[in-house]
Amino acid sequence: xxxxxxxxxxxxxxxxxxxxxxxxxxxxxxxxxxxxxxxxxxxxxxxxxxxxxxxxxxxxxxxxxxxxxxxxxxxxxxxxxxxxxxxxxxxxxxxxxxxxxxxxxxxxxxxxxxxxxxxxxxxxxxxxxxxxxxxxxxxxxxxxxxxxxxxxxxxxxxxxxxxxxxxxxxxxxxxxxxxxxxxxxxxxxxxxxxxxxxxxxxxxxxxxxxxxxxxxxxxxxxxxxxxxxxxxxxxxxxxxxxxx
Ligand SMILES: *Cc1c(COP(=O)(O)O)cnc(C)c1O
Numbered sequence: 001x002x003x004x005x006x007x008x009x010x011x012x013x014x015x016x017x018x019x020x021x022x023x024x025x026x027x028x029x030x031x032x033x034x035x036x037x038x039x040x041x042x043x044x045x046x047x048x049x050x051x052x053x054x055x056x057x058x059x060x061x062x063x064x065x066x067x068x069x070x071x072x073x074x075x076x077x078x079x080x081x082x083x084x085x086x087x088x089x090x091x092x093x094x095x096x097x098x099x100x101x102x103x104x105x106x107x108x109x110x111x112x113x114x115x116x117x118x119x120x121x122x123x124x125x126x127x128x129x130x131x132x133x134x135x136x137x138x139x140x141x142x143x144x145x146x147x148x149x150x151x152x153x154x155x156x157x158x159x160x161x162x163x164x165x166x167x168x169x170x171x172x173x174x175x176x177x178x179x180x181x182x183x184x185x186x187x188x189x190x191x192x193x194x195x196x197x198x199x200x201x202x203x204x205x206x207x208x209x210x211x212x213x214x215x216x217x218x219x220x221x222x223x224x225x226x227x228x229x230x231x232x233x234x235x236x237x238x239x240x241x242x243x244x
Pocket of ligand 1: 048091092175216232235
């Protein structure tokens with residue numbers, strides 16, 4: 001499969017392989033340190049700006065989950081992903097008017113933060129006769145102009161979404177504020193873990209707290225140590241993003 005790649009891409013494959021092994025190893029160590037098995041942590045690759053040939057190379061190494069951020073980019077790459085052994089998720093901010101373009105194509109939408117968006121996902125899922133898995137995105141740092149539901153409104157959103165039979169809430173996702181040091185980042189991870197555990201103790205229709213999705217290239221080990229069971233890693237795997 002690598003025969004068709006240009007020398008430039010082949011060179012990137014070499015580093016992707018080394019990065020993949022390093023990340024997998026570090027996730028496994030963080031899992032064990034926090035009393036879990038490596039296979040309990042889901043490694044999702046954030047693939048924005050990455051060409052499908054490189055994504056497929058990572059899949060050939062064992063990657064099983066990829067996530068895109070932009071609807072247009074996802075659609076333009078969709079036919080080229082090798083999804084036999086890998087699932088495709090949506091992890092970016094999603095506008096309601098674009099929902100119909102991805103429902104049925106993605107296995108999970110990680111970025112639900114309003115009843116309006118959830119209702120549109122439910123409506124489109126009903127038209128496809130499917131149910132769609134989602135995570136609720138939490139704006140854990142209460143940052144203005146950032147997507148995600150504020151923690152104080154999470155419960156209300158959860159109750160509304162649990163009334164939509166075409167949606168199953170599978171957990172929570174967050175992108176914490178940018179912090180100067182990791183111990184500050186960890187405070188936000190700890191807050192998320194607490195929310196996750198609190199909600200896990202409740203019984204709500206169509207809600208099961210399977211995933212706590214947090215941690216990216218610079219802080220995925222800390223996230224796992226704080227209780228994340230899904231990390232979303234882009235640049236540490238594929239190298240610095242090249243915007244063309
Ligand atoms: C890009 C992105 C990531 C990964 O970012 P890196 O810092 O490159 O690992 C994770 N989550 C979301 C929602 C993203 O958009």
